[in-house]
Amino acid sequence: MKKEILAALGQIIPQERMFLDLAERYCYSYDASFGEYLPEIVIQPKNAKEISELVKMANLHKIPVYPRGSGTSLSGGPLPVKGGMVLDLTLLRDKLFIDRENMLAIVSPGVITATIHQKADEAGLFYPPDPSSSNVATIGGNLLENSSGPKGLKYGTTKEYVIGLEVVTPTGEIIRTGGKTVKNVTGYDLTRLIVGSEGTLGIVTEAIIRLIPKPQSQKTFVAHFNHFIDSGHAITSILSSGILPSALELMDNACIRAVENYRPSGLPLQAEAILIIEVDGHPLAIEEEINKCADICKDNGASYVKIAETEEERQTIWSARKWVSPAITQMGPTKISEDATVPRNQIPAMMERLQQIRDKYELNLVVFGHAGDGNLHPNIITDKRNKAEMKKVELAVSEIFEAAIELGGTLSGEHGIGTLKSPYMEMELGANGVIMMKKIKEAWDPNNILNPGKIFAEKGQTKVVLLT
Numbered sequence: 001m002k003k004e005i006l007a008a009l010g011q012i013i014p015q016e017r018m019f020l021d022l023a024e025r026y027c028y029s030y031d032a033s034f035g036e037y038l039p040e041i042v043i044q045p046k047n048a049k050e051i052s053e054l055v056k057m058a059n060l061h062k063i064p065v066y067p068r069g070s071g072t073s074l075s076g077g078p079l080p081v082k083g084g085m086v087l088d089l090t091l092l093r094d095k096l097f098i099d100r101e102n103m104l105a106i107v108s109p110g111v112i113t114a115t116i117h118q119k120a121d122e123a124g125l126f127y128p129p130d131p132s133s134s135n136v137a138t139i140g141g142n143l144l145e146n147s148s149g150p151k152g153l154k155y156g157t158t159k160e161y162v163i164g165l166e167v168v169t170p171t172g173e174i175i176r177t178g179g180k181t182v183k184n185v186t187g188y189d190l191t192r193l194i195v196g197s198e199g200t201l202g203i204v205t206e207a208i209i210r211l212i213p214k215p216q217s218q219k220t221f222v223a224h225f226n227h228f229i230d231s232g233h234a235i236t237s238i239l240s241s242g243i244l245p246s247a248l249e250l251m252d253n254a255c256i257r258a259v260e261n262y263r264p265s266g267l268p269l270q271a272e273a274i275l276i277i278e279v280d281g282h283p284l285a286i287e288e289e290i291n292k293c294a295d296i297c298k299d300n301g302a303s304y305v306k307i308a309e310t311e312e313e314r315q316t317i318w319s320a321r322k323w324v325s326p327a328i329t330q331m332g333p334t335k336i337s338e339d340a341t342v343p344r345n346q347i348p349a350m351m352e353r354l355q356q357i358r359d360k361y362e363l364n365l366v367v368f369g370h371a372g373d374g375n376l377h378p379n380i381i382t383d384k385r386n387k388a389e390m391k392k393v394e395l396a397v398s399e400i401f402e403a404a405i406e407l408g409g410t411l412s413g414e415h416g417i418g419t420l421k422s423p424y425m426e427m428e429l430g431a432n433g434v435i436m437m438k439k440i441k442e443a444w445d446p447n448n449i450l451n452p453g454k455i456f457a458e459k460g461q462t463k464v465v466l467l468t
């Protein structure tokens with residue numbers, strides 16, 4: 001980085017919050033996805049004013065700026081693919097105010113999501129979006145990826161809860177969108193535009209999020225299936241029965257084996273799939289609902305059904321699901337996580353396509369996820385040093401995307417487009433849909449300095465490339 005630029009940065013940020021050493025920059029060269037890219041400099045701003053000045057300077061000198069929360073993105077969101085500066089936003093965590101009267105929380109972007117859950121709970125309120133990474137990920141990352149988790153089935157995703165933002169634009173202005181009111185139709189809905197924009201349209205420096213009353217009670221059960229596809233039919237039967245579970249999670253046999261290998265939890269090694277289903281609401285209503293869901297599973301071939309009678313039993317059921325991510329990383333050094341999502345009635349068809357892809361390429365393809373909302377998580381466990389296998393992985397990933405789109409679904413339910421899925425945007429949105437999105441990006445960020453190399457494919461990039 002040029003000396004005069006470093007000197008100008010030094011006027012905005014003290015030296016102890018700027019990092020140029022290789023070892024320090026290396027820590028910001030990766031996320032939880034695939035690929036490594038070194039930034040030229042890492043900066044830790046503390047407030048919107050500092051960010052505004054940094055972005056104005058970057059815009060003037062056309063330096064790429066990469067906003068970053070905890071770096072748990074599974075789509076390459078914070079990766080500095082074109083070098084430049086990484087803005088580590090985790091020091092923006094001073095504000096977490098629960099406004100009980102208005103049922104809102106006002107938060108800084110670096111606050112860890114689980115802290116919001118905890119503070120809302122202490123106030124008798126509930127913030128539903130619950131990505132599995134919520135103990136580590138920041139609310140800023142959640143907002144920009146529009147994250148969700150098991151509770152998305154009943155309560156929706158992050159975007160349903162964000163009603164106001166403070167944003168530093170790519171040209172350095174500080175703007176406010178939305179506000180504290182649940183209803184707001186003043187002008188274009190810039191809040192919704194920013195949420196899920198993967199850090200390409202602005203840097204969020206504060207958010208107002210909606211909280212809801214805490215459900216009175218919840219009940220959970222687990223069902224084992226000897227045939228994977230039967231679990232898919234059970235999911236669609238439950239969802240068309242008039243019951244809306246608060247969570248409906250799937251683990252396939254490879255996940256079951258991985259968890260048993262990692263943290264033995266008494267899971268059935270012979271089962272092809274496990275469903276974990278939770279309902280919440282009035283105690284009398286959920287008693288009836290949980291029994292009905294259990295009956296539907298039995299009717300669809302479940303070999304075993306167990307309703308948790310105590311909180312301890314409930315936690316045991318959930319802990320097996322929570323071990324899946326760490327457990328499958330033990331199966332190989334490289335994990336390619338996808339989150340193609342299909343309409344609910346296509347869940348069994350997508351399950352079949354995934355099995356066919358796994359068998360065709362003979363890959364270690366495991367499936368788990370928030371199956372109730374069609375958001376399956378096919379993960380390929382491989383080793384990026386094995387070039388022959390990586391070629392097969394590239395083809396398999398492409399086929400997963402194609403299958404999801406053919407079944408009327410989407411490339412990404414919650415992890416975002418980032419670097420990997422960009423060549424497929426046109427397949428889902430059509431050429432004109434992509435052009436309209438590019439026009440929005442150009443209007444906000446005329447010099448393309450904010451998170452360049454994301455969402456939109458590079459010229460000539462037509463397919464997934466895992467090997468460079």
Ligand SMILES: Cc1cc2nc3c(=O)[nH]c(=O)nc-3n(C[C@H](O)[C@H](O)[C@H](O)COP(=O)(O)OP(=O)(O)OC[C@H]3O[C@@H](n4cnc5c(N)ncnc54)[C@H](O)[C@@H]3O)c2cc1C
Binds near residue numbers: 130133150414
């Ligand atoms: C084990 C594991 C489990 C996961 N489970 C889930 C899950 O259940 N559901 C789910 O949706 N995701 C899940 N994820 C993915 C990931 O945790 C989420 O995408 C999360 O929201 C990322 O938050 P982060 O703080 O790590 O953000 P980062 O990864 O650092 O950044 C994510 C994106 O947001 C941008 N960004 C971050 N902060 C700001 C800001 N303040 N302003 C502008 N741009 C910003 C970055 O540029 C990047 O594009 C999981 C990841 C892991 C590793």
